[in-house]
Amino acid sequence: MKSGVALTGIRKIEQGKDNLSLSKVNQVLKMFGHVLGPINEKQLGDKP
Template sequence: MDAIARFIKEQRKRNKLTQEEFALRSGLGLRFVRELEQGKPTVRLDKVNQALAMFGSQAVPGPIEQKEEI
C-alpha cells in the first residue's frame, strides 16, 4: 500500500493539485484521499483504482515487496 500511497501523492503534486482539488476531480472524498496518501492498509480497491485512473494507472497483481530487516 505504501507504493500506491507514494505514487498518488507524487503524481498529485506533480500535477499541482491539492488534496481537495484531487478529491473533487476524481470524484472521491477528501477523507479517502488523505487516508490513501497516508498508506491506510484497509481501503476499497475500487476507489484506489478510481484514484489511480486520474494518472492513467490501475492496481494490478504483483510480487510482494520484501522489507529489509534491521
C-alpha cells in the same frame, strides 16, 4: 473532487492506511492513466 473520491479517502491513500478500497484507489489512479490490481508470483519473476 475530480476523482470522485472524498477527501477522507484521499487522505487514507496518502497515509498508507491498510483498509483502502481497491475501487477508490483505482478511481484516483485512473486520473493518471494507471490501475492497481492483483498479480501472481509468476508475474514478479525473479525480483525480490
